Amino acid sequence: MPSVLPDGEPVPTSGELPSAALAALGERPFGFYVHVPFCATRCGYCDFNTYTASELGSGASQSAYADTAIEEIRLARRVLGDVDLPVSTVFFGGGTPTLLPPDDLVRILRAVHEEFGIHHDAEVTTEANPESVGPRELAALREGGLNRISFGMQSASDHVLRVLERKHTPGRAAQAVQEAKEAGFGHVNLDLIYGTPGETDDDWRASLEAAIETGPDHVSAYSLIVETGTRLANQIKRGALPMPDDDVAADRYLIADELLTKAGFSWYEVSNWATSEKARCRHNLLYWSGADWWGAGPGAHSHVGGVRWWNVKHPSTYAARLAQGHSPAHAREQTSAEERNLERVMLELRLVDGYPLDDLAREVRPAAAKALAGGLLDVEAFKKGRAVLTLQGRLLADAVVRDLT
Template sequence: MPSALPIADPAPADGRLPASVLDGAEDRALGVYLHVPFCRVRCGYCDFNTYTSDQLRGARRSDFAGQAAEEVAFAAAVLADAGLPQRRASTVFFGGGTPTLLPPADLAHMLGAVRDTFGLAPGAEVTTEANPDSVDAAALRTLADAGFTRVSFGMQSAVPHVLEVLDRTHDPERVPLVVGWARDAGLDVSLDLIYGAPGESLDDWRRSLDTALALEPDHLSAYALIIEDGTALARRIRSGEVPAPDDDLQADMYELADERLAAAGYGWYEVSNWARHDGARSRHNLSYWTGEDWWGVGPGAHSHVGGVRWWNVKHPAAYAQRIAAGGSPAAGRETLDDATRAVERVLLETRLADGMPVDRLDTGGRRAIAGLLADGLVEAGPAFAGRVVLTRSGRLLADGVVRRLLPAEGSAPT
């Protein structure tokens, strides 16, 4: 089952936000995330908040689009009551789960609720995730006609034995088909890859990269496999059935990916993400990394508005009950203090190719830059220009770089 929700303050039943969310609101964009928590099968490595048919306990997929639309209306009322400026959604992202397990008409209905309630900003980015075996040409055309601009396919690997250990069910031969159908429909295409699966060799990973690049996606994400407690894959590793990922091999795989992608004309803009040009970057994900506002709709979805963060009840049945009652579906909430927000900015912005302004750091953090330069972990040119930008080696050691930049416990960056 999915991991537990964070422990924090109770969320108010009416969703009311504190006055502090108004500070700087006119400078923040608004995004909407819709979490569709349904999967045909549960992948062995996954600890996302997803449910197969036998785990729904009376909740029905067919009811979900209407429930999500009701939460969108609730969101608009809460934001208006807080006195926030009216903002059209600049990005909309359908994640999961497998959003495309729902009929295209249901996804169009949810997008229509966002459009009718908030409006969509000119050039809004509208993305859905999809498994290669969950869409066909007609479905992709319907999504494009409804206003979707982008699809992110969970390719993960081109190698059958790697897909098998990850419990992925699609035929790798289908990926070129769905990419072609998406392009025919006028959709931008992103491909998601995972590296470091048990039994995956460097040659296997090279084959996946080359296969993905041959399809010329607009965007590509490559994530190191992380073994999450409580997952089926964690149990298989613990029992000795399959080996644990090798950190050194994963580092080699990352370096290979960055080399191959750069040679093909893709620029990294976040540690695990590359795009063919700046316009192909995932603007929705960038809103997370740069601290914009977003409302998360659906079971277990997380939201952030002006330093207030909350998350919904996890199970679709509990979510349905909250929505039917007309109150907030939130399970918990926290208001971030200035010190926490400053630390998060360092943590997130150092992952970006655009870098983090040096003036976010305290005196100790600024002094640490000299050592990071000497160790080859940050780029010299940007550092002298006042920004911290990671080298390739620095990206491999990003968490360690952040620890060296952060202030001593109990203090905050100036």
């Protein structure tokens, strides 16, 4: 089941933020994340805050969810005041956002526009399972203002999909990409997972080749993480499946970079490749660059001006809070300048532009020189004053980040 929310400071029922957090509002890009916490079935590896019909219980429903989310968008406007704050990115995540009717997602998007305004060239994304949309739904979403879609393909191997407990057939993702293009989506992403128990190098190559052949302009590839409490974790614990191997995962990453690069993709974040700068996910870049965003929905996280907060998890509790006119926030934290700096190093070092050497703390600069000597940082970028990971450095990104923080 989904993990427990962290503790933090209490949040006023009004959702009011400290004045210091609002002082520079509007000077940084501003985005909206909308969490849609519904899934038709729960995948065996999933630890996200999602609910099937049998898990939902009373007090919440898919049919009423759009209206509830819109109430939080209106709350966000009250909390953030009347500062001009056009939204540059909107991202519907989940769960499976496309389990809601297209009109519901469009109404939520319209509410963001009515309360804040949406930038004329905003990126508006929805996640989708390949089997959760067809041509009619895709056309309605595109007509309603969505312009980017991210499909959870995960694998092209039938036996890997079975281990992950994914319900779509291997060929459905390719068909969904084509349907999205025909509907007018200018940007299409495919999510892939590598390192699943039983997956071979040939399986992984075939998945990458199948993904590339469909013609997306963005691919995300993530190593399988075994989350405590999931069905996959329980299968591994009792010996029914082997634990994913770190060395195998490293080999799979190298295969991904090789095939995607040959196909015209370039990495811009450790786990993300795009065919051009325009194809990069601007919403995720907003997170990685420390900008501001409001996360609406059960369990959604927000960040404004150094204040980070997270909503209550269950949809019924979430709906009840908003029905009372209260903030659905569970708790929050005010990050210190030191914490923000550490987070900046962790996030920016994973990006293709890297991190400015002059901004590194003096005591960790010898570690940067050591990483350079060890082939983990790019020599030419280093000469230009940037710490940029090499391919080998990307494999050891977490260790490099630890050394430089």
